[in-house]
Amino acid sequence: MREPIYKMQAKEQFSCGIVIVAAGRGERAGSLRDGPKQYRPIGGRPVITHTLDVFATWPEEKTIVVVIHPDDEALFAQARSRVSGDTSVITVVHGGPTRQLSVLAGLKALENFGITHVMIHDAVRPFIDHTLLDRCVLALTQGSDAVLPAIAVADTLKRGSPDGTVVETVPRAGLFGAQTPQCFRFAPILDAHTNAAASGRSDFTDDASIAEWAGLPVTLIEGLVDNVKLTIKRDIAMADEKLNRHALPDVRTGNGYDVHQLVDGNGVTLCGIFIPHDQTLLGHSDADVALHALTDALLATCGAGDIGDHFPPSDPQWKGAASRIFLEHAARIVRDNGGTIMNADVSLIAEAPKVGPHRLAMRENLADMLGISLDRCSVKATTNEKIGFVGRREGIAAIATATVVYAGGDK
Numbered sequence: 249m250r251e252p253i254y255k256m257q258a259k260e261q262f263s264c265g266i267v268i269v270a271a272g273r274g275e276r277a278g279s280l281r282d283g284p285k286q287y288r289p290i291g292g293r294p295v296i297t298h299t300l301d302v303f304a305t306w307p308e309e310k311t312i313v314v315v316i317h318p319d320d321e322a323l324f325a326q327a328r329s330r331v332s333g334d335t336s337v338i339t340v341v342h343g344g345p346t347r348q349l350s351v352l353a354g355l356k357a358l359e360n361f362g363i364t365h366v367m368i369h370d371a372v373r374p375f376i377d378h379t380l381l382d383r384c385v386l387a388l389t390q391g392s393d394a395v396l397p398a399i400a401v402a403d404t405l406k407r408g409s410p411d412g413t414v415v416e417t418v419p420r421a422g423l424f425g426a427q428t429p430q431c432f433r434f435a436p437i438l439d440a441h442t443n444a445a446a447s448g449r450s451d452f453t454d455d456a457s458i459a460e461w462a463g464l465p466v467t468l469i470e471g472l473v474d475n476v477k478l479t480i481k482r483d484i485a486m487a488d489e490k491l492n493r494h495a496l497p498d499v500r501t502g503n504g505y506d507v508h509q510l511v512d513g514n515g516v517t518l519c520g521i522f523i524p525h526d527q528t529l530l531g532h533s534d535a536d537v538a539l540h541a542l543t544d545a546l547l548a549t550c551g552a553g554d555i556g557d558h559f560p561p562s563d564p565q566w567k568g569a570a571s572r573i574f575l576e577h578a579a580r581i582v583r584d585n586g587g588t589i590m591n592a593d594v595s596l597i598a599e600a601p602k603v604g605p606h607r608l609a610m611r612e613n614l615a616d617m618l619g620i621s622l623d624r625c626s627v628k629a630t631t632n633e634k635i636g637f638v639g640r641r642e643g644i645a646a647i648a649t650a651t652v653v654y655a656g657g658d659k
Contacts, residue, residue: 262389265363265434266303267354268314270296270324270371271343286371287323288484291491292498292655294327295478298374298491304333306378308385311361314371315343315354348452352441358434366437367429368455374487375474376429384431387469394459395431397471398424427471430455436464498654500587502548504541507645516644518596518603519610519627520572520617525601529644532561536571538594538627541648542614543571545592546578549652550585575617586655589618593626598644603629 270286286296296314303312316324328335341357343350351368358366365388369376380397387395405418437455440462444452452458456466478484510516513528519538529535543555552558559566559574582589592614596603603610607627614625632638638645 261364262385263362263364264308264310264385265358265361265366266310266312266429267351267358267366267368268296268299268303268312268371269343269347269350269354269368270320271315271317271350272347272372273317283323284317284320285478285484287320287327290374290478290484290488293330294323295374295484295487296324296371297327297330299369299371299376300328300331300335300338301333302374302376302378302381303369304331304335304337306333306381308381310337311358311363312338313354313357314338314340315350315357316340318342346450348441348450348458349445351455352445355434355438355441359438363434365431366434367431368437369429370477372478373428373475374478375476376472377474380472380475381429383469384429387467388431388433392467393433393436393464394456394466396456396466396468397427397429397475398468399427399471399473400424424468425471426454426456427475427477428454430459432459432464436462440464499590500549500652500654502545502650502652504544504546504548504554504648504650505646506537506540506544507643508535508537508540509643510641516601517571518606518644519594520570520613521606521609523601523603523606527600527641533559533566533569533574534571537644537646538596538610538648539571539575539617541646542592542594542650543574543578545648545650546575546582546589546652549650550582550587550654552578552581552585572613572617579618582652587652588654589620589624589650589652591624591626591649591651592618592620593649594628595647596627596629596644597632597638597646598629599631599634599639599641603627 273284287294290298303310314324324340328338339357341353343353355366367384384395384397401420401423405420405423407415407418409415437459440458443462444458452461459466476483478487508529508531510527511530515522515524516527516529517534517536520536529537540555547553555574558577579589610627611622611625615622637643
């Protein structure tokens with residue numbers, strides 16, 4: 249592991265605190281039914297999880313305070329559980345009604361940690377990296393009271409009037425777009441925030457503007473083009489697309505095996521098709537060995553147990569039940585977990601009856617039950633060459649394989 253920058257470059261004592269601001273409601277990001285934007289999924293994990301990953305894996309000594317809304321305790325606990333780095337350095341506090349007061353709550357939470365400097369970062373900027381954090385530390389340890397990552401404005405800027413017409417073109421020379429983390433000596437920025445709150449000022453748009461108001465010189469450093477703030481619903485969708493382009497596809501394969509005894513009777517049901525025969529399959533339900541095996545294969549793709557967990561043979565309500573119920577239930581579980589069924593393959597092992605004349609009808613049944621196209625459904629049959637219980641016509645076995653793609657390649 250490399251030496252921390254503050255040890256290599258420091259001209260003074262350096263101890264870093266980090267405030268992650270995550271108490272907002274994110275109204276511009278769409279319906280609150282979807283949850284606050286910092287907890288929306290991108291690349292299979294919440295936005296804030298990606299943000300915390302960067303800080304938690306950053307190889308500098310640090311204390312992290314995350315400022316959350318009181319209603320988001322459960323959401324944050326779930327997001328925190330998926331952070332890759334060390335989460336023992338994370339403390340959680342509740343924020344206030346404005347971002348400014350939430351930052352003040354985070355700063356006060358750091359007072360007893362011996363912090364000399366602090367980084368204040370928006371939870372909805374998940375695309376920061378260690379290089380940017382290192383640049384911030386280097387500027388701080390070289391004597392800056394306040395450090396602001398920023399990107400020079402590239403677009404032509406227009407000043408508009410209330411009636412929607414252009415008043416003037418604003419020269420863009422010397423103009424920058426501010427980013428976070430905005431970084432400060434701890435004591436001066438805590439005083440500045442405290443004084444701003446005491447004065448009744450609540451119109452500051454970022455922490456650097458509070459520093460400016462308090463007379464602290466703010467040093468500009470090179471920001472990061474990718475360090476965008478996720479503000480509206482489309483921002484979140486684009487971030488998800490970006491991460492998923494680089495994620496491994498979440499393709500899962502499940503296997504199932506089942507066997508049922510043959511006894512004297514008038515026919516067997518396989519893949520939901522009744523085939524007249526001088527024997528029948530013995531079981532609590534209709535004993536459709538093919539659908540039972542395929543049900544287990546689907547459940548296996550999302551770790552949902554097996555058919556017996558969902559439809560125990562001890563339950564009298566399933567006596568004689570059509571196995572279609574079991575397979576369609578498993579397909580719903582897969583879909584509820586974000587899965588798309590791509591392929592279903594069943595191999596039947598039996599000496600009799602002949603499956604070939606019924607194969608197309610069986611495949612059509614599978615396609616209908618699973619809601620997929622016929623070409624994604626396969627049914628095959630083979631004998632056991634008169635060997636074993638299958639060869640003696642004592643039973644029929646089935647092996648099934650299901651392929652499912654799950655949304656969002658997760659880490």
